[in-house]
Amino acid sequence: MLNPYVLSADPCGSSTGSAISVAANMVSLSIGTETRGSILCPASSNAVVGIKPTVGLTSRAGVIPITPRQDTVGPIGRTVADAVHVLDAIVGFDHNDAAATGAAAKFVPPGGYTQFLKIDGLKGKRIGIVREPFFNFTNNHALAHTFEKHLQTLRQQGAVFVDNVNIANLDIILDFNLSGEAIAVLAEFKIALSAYLKELVDSPVRSLEDVIIFNQKNPELEMLKDFGQDIFLAAEAINGIEETELNALRNLSRLTKEGYVKFMK
Numbered sequence: 001m002l003n004p005y006v007l008s009a010d011p012c013g014s015s016t017g018s019a020i021s022v023a024a025n026m027v028s029l030s031i032g033t034e035t036r037g038s039i040l041c042p043a044s045s046n047a048v049v050g051i052k053p054t055v056g057l058t059s060r061a062g063v064i065p066i067t068p069r070q071d072t073v074g075p076i077g078r079t080v081a082d083a084v085h086v087l088d089a090i091v092g093f094d095h096n097d098a099a100a101t102g103a104a105a106k107f108v109p110p111g112g113y114t115q116f117l118k119i120d121g122l123k124g125k126r127i128g129i130v131r132e133p134f135f136n137f138t139n140n141h142a143l144a145h146t147f148e149k150h151l152q153t154l155r156q157q158g159a160v161f162v163d164n165v166n167i168a169n170l171d172i173i174l175d176f177n178l179s180g181e182a183i184a185v186l187a188e189f190k191i192a193l194s195a196y197l198k199e200l201v202d203s204p205v206r207s208l209e210d211v212i213i214f215n216q217k218n219p220e221l222e223m224l225k226d227f228g229q230d231i232f233l234a235a236e237a238i239n240g241i242e243e244t245e246l247n248a249l250r251n252l253s254r255l256t257k258e259g260y261v262k263f264m265k
Contacts, residue, residue, distance in 0.1 A: 001016045001017060001020055002020070003020070003023075003045060003046055004020060004023045004024040004046065005023065005046065005047055009045065010045060011042060011045055011046055012037075012041035012042040012044070012045040012046075013038060013041070013042055014033075014038040014042075015030075015032030015033060015034065015038045015039050015042050015043075015050075015076070016042050017030075018030040018031060018032040018039075018042065018076050019032065019042035019043050019045070019046040019048055019050065019076055020042070020046055022046075022048045022076050022077060022078055023046040023047060023048050023078075028077070028078070028082065029075060029076070029077045029082055029083075029086050030075070030076045030077075031073060031074070031075060031076070031086075031090075032050060032073070032074055032075075032076050033060075033063055033071065033072070033073050033074075034052050034070075034071075034072050034073075034074060035066040035067060035070045035071050035072075035185075036070065036176075036181075039051070039052045039072075039074045039076065040052050042076075043076055048076055048077065048078055049076065049077050049078065049079060049080050049082070049083045050074060050075070050076045050083070051074045051075050051076075051083050051084070051087055052072060052074050053072050053073070053074045053087065053091065054072070054104060054107065055068075055069070055070065055071065055072045055100060055104070056072075056097075056100035056101050056102075056103050056104030056105075057072070057091045057101075057104045057107065057108065058072060058073040058074065058087075058090045058091055058101075059073065059090075059092075059094035059096060059097040059100075059101050060072070060073055060097050060100065061094055061096035061097045062096075064193070064196060065189070065192035065193060065195075065196050066185065066188075066189050066192070066193075067184070067185050067188035067189060067192060068100065068188065068192055069184075069188060070185075073090065074087070075087050075090065080117070081114075081117050084113050084114055084116075084117055085114055087113055088112040088113050088114050091108050091112075091113075092105055092108060093105045120157075120158065122154060122157040122158050122159045123157070123158030123159075124158060124160060125158070125159050125160065126159075126160050126161075126162055127154065127159050127160070127161055127162070128161075128162045128165040128263075129151075129161055129162065129163045129164065129165060130165045130166075130167060130170070131163070131164055131165075132164075132166075132170075133170075133171070133174070135147070165263070167259045167260065167263050168258050168259045168262065168263070169255055169258060169259050170259065172255060173255050173259055179251065179252060179255055180247070180248030180249070180251040180252050181248070181252060182248075183238075183244060183245055183248040184245060184248040184249050184252060186231070186234055186235040186238055187235070187238045187240065187241055187245040188241075189208075189231075189235045190208050190235040190236060190238055191240070191241075193207075193208050193211070194206070194207040194208050197210070197211075208232060208235060208236050209236055211232060212229060212232050212233065212236060215229050215232070
């Protein structure tokens with residue numbers, strides 16, 4: 001897939017098609033899914049608006065899962081208003097994803113989100129800027145000028161910046177392995193995918209093991225030479241949520257509380 005603005009640029013993923021189709025005016029709106037940046041990254045790379053909802057605000061029913069702890073569904077549009085109108089249409093309780101949507105439904109504001117689409121909506125809003133390690137370019141770099149231009153636009157609209165925000169242990173949080181996320185996600189993926197496949201009405205595969213065998217029997221169809229299935233094999237080798245996986249989940253919870261949650265308070 002190609003970035004419609006700069007053909008040589010990385011369009012990012014994994015909701016690449018959702019973002020590209022909007023950016024190229026193939027569709028007005030689209031839906032993306034995110035586990036770890038898969039709405040925000042392609043939206044940013046293709047100059048469109050992506051909203052990554054809190055897990056449970058939107059139903060994941062019917063979506064092939066990676067981990068229910070992180071999976072979410074969100075809108076992509078050409079404008080904030082377009083994306084927000086779609087968000088309003090897809091938030092709320094769904095009995096097919098009852099645990100997550102039931103817990104999050106109470107956070108949906110009465111009257112929905114479109115009521116907050118105001119001309120002066122940025123006035124007085126505090127926006128934190130985490131520069132390290134993301135602003136990894138020199139001050140005279142084109143990206144620095146581009147960022148500053150957009151930040152100035154936000155300032156002119158009344159936004160108040162909290163600059164150079166520091167989040168505790170951010171280097172570990174961003175490290176897929178050090179944080180424990182890799183271990184947790186592999187275990188959760190095996191469980192969630194197998195549960196999803198078992199619920200399908202008609203499917204030649206009913207578990208992650210079945211998927212692996214299917215791929216091995218159909219290497220050309222599944223393009224194994226290009227993509228392999230190392231992640232599938234690693235997930236299949238994990239035997240449920242045991243002490244190693246529990247420790248990884250505990251570490252993720254600790255990093256969240258000491259980092260993002262503490263910062264937001």
